[in-house]
Amino acid sequence: MIEPATGAVTQPAETAGVPKIEASGVRKVFSSRRGEVLAIDSIDFVAEAGQFISIVGPSGCGKSTFLYIVGGFVEASDGEVRVDGDLVTGADPNRGIVFQEFVLFPWKTVLGNVTYGLARQGVPRQERKERARQLIDTVKLTGFEKHYPKELSGGMKQRVALARTLIMDPDVLLMDEPFGAIDAQTRVVLQAELLQIWERTTKTVLFVTHSVEEALYLSDKVYVLSNRPARVREVIDVDLPRPRDPEAILGRPEYVQLHKRIWHLLQEERSKHVDDPG
Amino acid sequence: MSTTRGEPRQFIARARHLAPQVLLPALSVTMLLGLWEIAPRLGWVRDTSIPPFSEVIAEVVDVLGRPGFGTNVASSAQRWGLGLAIATAIGIPLGTLMGRWRPLYKLVDPLLVVTYPVPKTALILLFVLWWEAGTVSRVGIVITGCLIPIVISSYHGAHAIEERLVWSARGLGIGPIRRGVRVILPAALPQILSGLRLAIAISIFTVLGSELLIRGDGIGAFMFTALDNGQTLTVFAMSTIVATIGFLLDLIYVQAVRRSLPWLEGDI
Numbered sequence: 001m002i003e004p005a006t007g008a009v010t011q012p013a014e015t016a017g018v019p020k021i022e023a024s025g026v027r028k029v030f031s032s033r034r035g036e037v038l039a040i041d042s043i044d045f046v047a048e049a050g051q052f053i054s055i056v057g058p059s060g061c062g063k064s065t066f067l068y069i070v071g072g073f074v075e076a077s078d079g080e081v082r083v084d085g086d087l088v089t090g091a092d093p094n095r096g097i098v099f100q101e102f103v104l105f106p107w108k109t110v111l112g113n114v115t116y117g118l119a120r121q122g123v124p125r126q127e128r129k130e131r132a133r134q135l136i137d138t139v140k141l142t143g144f145e146k147h148y149p150k151e152l153s154g155g156m157k158q159r160v161a162l163a164r165t166l167i168m169d170p171d172v173l174l175m176d177e178p179f180g181a182i183d184a185q186t187r188v189v190l191q192a193e194l195l196q197i198w199e200r201t202t203k204t205v206l207f208v209t210h211s212v213e214e215a216l217y218l219s220d221k222v223y224v225l226s227n228r229p230a231r232v233r234e235v236i237d238v239d240l241p242r243p244r245d246p247e248a249i250l251g252r253p254e255y256v257q258l259h260k261r262i263w264h265l266l267q268e269e270r271s272k273h274v275d276d277p278g
Numbered sequence: 279m280s281t282t283r284g285e286p287r288q289f290i291a292r293a294r295h296l297a298p299q300v301l302l303p304a305l306s307v308t309m310l311l312g313l314w315e316i317a318p319r320l321g322w323v324r325d326t327s328i329p330p331f332s333e334v335i336a337e338v339v340d341v342l343g344r345p346g347f348g349t350n351v352a353s354s355a356q357r358w359g360l361g362l363a364i365a366t367a368i369g370i371p372l373g374t375l376m377g378r379w380r381p382l383y384k385l386v387d388p389l390l391v392v393t394y395p396v397p398k399t400a401l402i403l404l405f406v407l408w409w410e411a412g413t414v415s416r417v418g419i420v421i422t423g424c425l426i427p428i429v430i431s432s433y434h435g436a437h438a439i440e441e442r443l444v445w446s447a448r449g450l451g452i453g454p455i456r457r458g459v460r461v462i463l464p465a466a467l468p469q470i471l472s473g474l475r476l477a478i479a480i481s482i483f484t485v486l487g488s489e490l491l492i493r494g495d496g497i498g499a500f501m502f503t504a505l506d507n508g509q510t511l512t513v514f515a516m517s518t519i520v521a522t523i524g525f526l527l528d529l530i531y532v533q534a535v536r537r538s539l540p541w542l543e544g545d546i
Contacts, residue, residue, distance in 0.1 A: 090448075093450055107464045108541075150543045
């Protein structure tokens, strides 16, 4: 029980029994002028520390909304989310988020964007710069420190957004279709880099995507959600050995099986949409 | 380096590209100024109502040297600067808050809707009635004229912010007040600056309007006195000077914004 004072507070402790993230009975109703819309019916979700978990589902099924609830940006109508056993009541730097639309601060340079969160935490200037330099190196943007977001490509912007989040050293990384707006070539590169970062830092990642291939390549576990209102349709374990090679993995029979299975589930859910006018 | 001189074809291509951009606008302006010059000289219009362009330019040089000119410009500039500064100081925070806090928008919006179509110069006489023909009335009319475009543009700027940008700041642990000043305000800045550009044009117009109606001193009063004395040429010269000042202010403003905010995308 008594741990040696190593000072490694940010490392996810292997506390048996308490999962890193636990959502139970999460429900979300949006009220608008046209009435109430049930976005999420009920989601139960568990992530162990250090796991990489993808969430897939039909377009508009509420998977991003679920991610925002875990992030503390959107309030659940019912149910609760706990991280390390603590109830989520709002946003927290310990749960970093990366959006599909990059959303960098356009008035800040690459360096300014990356160090933005640290400045608020009272980290000394010199240390801020050092950590920023390391992270900018990690996301391969060295030489672009003084560029403004408008001068960067989509892929580079997303690297900045990732660095801006990672510099806070969050235990949990929430990613909302982060590579959805990036060209296919760059996406492959960024996926591999994300895996490298994840393997090095043992963060818990929640990754929303609409790409089955992406989910299988990256994840330990895939949550397949139903059509709106979202429920968990199936939880699929991805027992593919790591490190994974994005090309070699495609030929493995387990991969083909899993791909087929998820594809089939999604197809079923999509077709429900046609029958159900709601 | 030497390619431009060495390749005439490239030069021709560039000239062809430049022609519609530079030559056509220059052509229309030259034609207008030419007509202005010729019409009074050929007797199409009386030169007491429209003096030729070249004479107006000569008069401009003369007016700039007159002792009364500098002091009148100074008092106009003072009213202009004060009015615009106050309108900016009120308008930007008010509009930005309206964009982020619905109840304030609901509270203020009806006032904007009602006052927007009122011609601001028509209020000058009321202002004189309330505050007499002094600085307060004149500055007041500049504020009234500039406030609405500044408030509306700030509101739209703050309202249209990508919500995930604000979330990104929240996710980095930045508190609500700091978010307002350091995230929402700069994010709304491109639109606020467009509103400010509009306000600069309106402020010149309202200063002049107030001085033409209230008289006393200032550029407007200077012009009216010249008209009273039958100095049409001076009136034309003053109008030319005011137009040039307005043009230069706009040019300087746009350049200053461009230089000081290199991150801006698109036009303001």
